[in-house]
Amino acid sequence: MHRVYGVAIKKGGQGKSTTVTTLARLCALYGARVLVVDLAQPGTASTGLRDSWPNVPHGTLSELLDPFCLLQPQDLPHPDDVLAALDALHLPVPLNAKPSWGGGLMALLPYDEGLGFVARRLQSPYVIDGILRSMDSAFDIMLIDFPAEESILLDNALLATDRVIIPFMADASSLEGMDATLRLLRRGREGNARATLGGIILTHCEPRNKRAGDIVNTLIHSGEVEGENLKERLFPFAIRASDFFDHAFRYGEPVWERTQDQRVWAGYVLLAEWLLADAGLERLIPNRRFAALLDDDTRIMDTAAVAAGTGTGEARLHDFRLVHAPQAP
Numbered sequence: 001m002h003r004v005y006g007v008a009i010k011k012g013g014q015g016k017s018t019t020v021t022t023l024a025r026l027c028a029l030y031g032a033r034v035l036v037v038d039l040a041q042p043g044t045a046s047t048g049l050r051d052s053w054p055n056v057p058h059g060t061l062s063e064l065l066d067p068f069c070l071l072q073p074q075d076l077p078h079p080d081d082v083l084a085a086l087d088a089l090h091l092p093v094p095l096n097a098k099p100s101w102g103g104g105l106m107a108l109l110p111y112d113e114g115l116g117f118v119a120r121r122l123q124s125p126y127v128i129d130g131i132l133r134s135m136d137s138a139f140d141i142m143l144i145d146f147p148a149e150e151s152i153l154l155d156n157a158l159l160a161t162d163r164v165i166i167p168f169m170a171d172a173s174s175l176e177g178m179d180a181t182l183r184l185l186r187r188g189r190e191g192n193a194r195a196t197l198g199g200i201i202l203t204h205c206e207p208r209n210k211r212a213g214d215i216v217n218t219l220i221h222s223g224e225v226e227g228e229n230l231k232e233r234l235f236p237f238a239i240r241a242s243d244f245f246d247h248a249f250r251y252g253e254p255v256w257e258r259t260q261d262q263r264v265w266a267g268y269v270l271l272a273e274w275l276l277a278d279a280g281l282e283r284l285i286p287n288r289r290f291a292a293l294l295d296d297d298t299r300i301m302d303t304a305a306v307a308a309g310t311g312t313g314e315a316r317l318h319d320f321r322l323v324h325a326p327q328a329p
């Protein structure tokens, strides 16, 4: 049985696509079978995986959705129809695995330009859910890069999702995006969505950033917001700010191909391990290797230390794991 993770925040540039591609690559490296579903304009997650694109012809996600525009609002697509359509369109696109991965794989339902048009004609919010369910046995983990704007495509994404991960750049202008995302989740819960909040991951996090610390404190002390206790939902580790993420995106490569500095992607290794455990794939965690194998001395961004504003906001990985095993929240 697969588990579907949606990476979502209703504010641009927070690190959604970077989180999707980096997590997908890491989970595959641990040996998981990962499907990336790119619903976010302009297809940054798809482009970010460019180094792994195979040279094979395939149809588009909008062609896949098109026949299901006839479904009525309460209808799910029939699994046989989905499987026939996937087969005819050669979707999802199997990405090139590294021989060293040992069992892991990545595949992609890529974003395409026709998606906006098809999305305006969709009536059922259950189409993506039905499509992903039909691929249940082929994947362990599915990662959706959520659309940013209100649309039936966003409803489709939400109804297909088990857990939402919110990437959050700790600055004042992102707080409204966080609130709007929490409202979306609550609205989903009050409707038919099964999605719960997996956690909030701080991105673009810099050592000794007092202002970020203040924002994180605002979150920690805000109590319940839209039915979520934000203090409990903040991941205890954060993603460091680094220009190498942008370099990696421009080359369509993993960030660890651009730098050997493990501090850059260490937060994503911890997030991948949380996700594997949450998806019932704990058995894969000991497969730490290559980019997922970090030195004990790696300095990671520690959310509590960022909030406290003492020191640099960092912790030694070894010490951090002693306090935070197994990975919360």
Ligand SMILES: Nc1ncnc2c1ncn2[C@@H]1O[C@H](COP(=O)(O)OP(=O)(O)OP(=O)(O)O)[C@@H](O)[C@H]1O
Residues within 6 Å of the ligand: 011, 012, 013, 014, 015, 016, 017, 018, 019, 040, 041, 044, 148, 203, 204, 205, 239, 240, 241, 242, 243, 245, 246, 247, 249
């Ligand atoms: N931890 C980080 N440190 C520095 N830059 C980052 C980090 N994560 C992502 N970036 C860069 O920030 C920009 C936005 O990241 P990304 O595209 O992942 O965000 P997004 O939420 O998907 O944005 P959009 O709203 O445009 O879809 C990109 O240029 C990316 O390379």
Ligand SMILES: [Mg+2]
Residues within 6 Å of the ligand: 016, 017, 018, 040, 041, 044, 045
């Ligand atoms: Mg994006």
